[in-house]
Amino acid sequence: MAQSEEVPSTEGDAEERRLIDRSAAGDQEAFRQLVLRYHRLVINVAFRALGEVALAEDVAQDVFVKVYKALPAYRHDKPFKHWLHRVAANTVTDSLRRRRPVVSLDGLDQPLVSAGSDPQDIAARHDLQRAVRHAIASLPPHYRDTIALQAFGELSYDEIAKALDIPLGTVMSRLNGAKRLLREHLGDLVSPSEEANTA
């Protein structure tokens, strides 16, 4: 589930540090290069959470504006990528929470749909994804931010611990709590089909 963390070279670290320091000093060209490195990551997090490209781009912009404003206070005590993930997850879940659910879980009595190309399948899959997103948005903040980093940011337990500055055990317990609540919210959607039970 979790993507393996790239191990940047020392030269890459030094270059990134230079870009961060220059951006913090107001150099927009340096900031452009930072955005060039990470815009894909942030848009992906936003898109997984929101499901619309235009909206994901808007939220990704909000993320980078927050980052730009906060950079003078950024201290290099944790990797920039983890810090960025945290800002992205917070901004994205805030945006998701502000948008009221547009799908009723009552209409979703089918378990997980296949990834076929049938228009009905596609529509059902989109509804299902919306239901998952809104179930995440309705979680208490500490659960929501943790599961958002796993589901939208595709971070491992270890990376989540670093991004949130919390012990690994706390990540486990929060994900445990978050997924229990998600299962309650999603009800039948996470009940395996009869075939699966009998298989």
Add this chain to the structure above:
Amino acid sequence: MLSHATTRDWLIPYADGMLAVDERRRIDGHIAGCASCAGELREVRELNLLLVTLPPAPPVAFAPFWLNLQAVLPQRRLMRMPRIQPYRRLGIAFAMAVTAALVAAGSAFAAPAALPDNPLYPVKQLEEGVRLALAPANERMPIQLQLANERLREAQAMAANHKPLLAENSLRAFRVIVDDAAAALKNPADPKAAKTTKDALHSLHLRLDAVERENANRGDDDQEVKQLVAAANDELDRIEQEDAVAAPPTLVIGEQATPRPTPRPTPRPTPRPSDKDHRD
């Protein structure tokens, strides 16, 4: 054998592959004989499957994304005039001009020595920016070196005053200046300036050492200051090394000088196209 409650507590990290081998074995042992926990594990896996079905974004072009972002980025040094009635503008402008002249006259003397915790410090930054911007290209490097020295003086003073955050800011600004001046420092336009440049870099090293000592002596021992000093020293080393590679060979006088005259180049016939096949 594990209880139902313990097993259920561990099902989620189990499904995420986060348990150690012996813990997994214990869960496996319980699930093999417990239909209820096995059913719950299937639900956990179904939920994980739902979470990973959230797709990544389709490709997004960077250029328009950046242009839109740039348009909303805050301008850190932007000053805005409030909307004022036109007839009042003249009066306000006059009052501002007089005040500015008085303030400028006073601050022009005080600002160059201002430290980052001084209210006049922004005036100093502005003055420095104007000075650098107006300098001809061939005179920029000495000014940059002077400003770099000044940043280190500030960092040292801030470290001495237990203000590590301000010291860090000065060190970051120092790196920006050195970074801007790096190309000129590596290849000075005037070969005679090479010696001066070397001395200046040495002096900056000494200043950095002084900042680090101050940071350590004052009991703060701020890690970020230490790292910034180390990174700045590395940057200066890189510049010096590349400078040494690019520098012309040193003239040796005395017994160690090479007595041989410069050999004349041996004339060689211009190779014809057919010679190409015989080359290595």
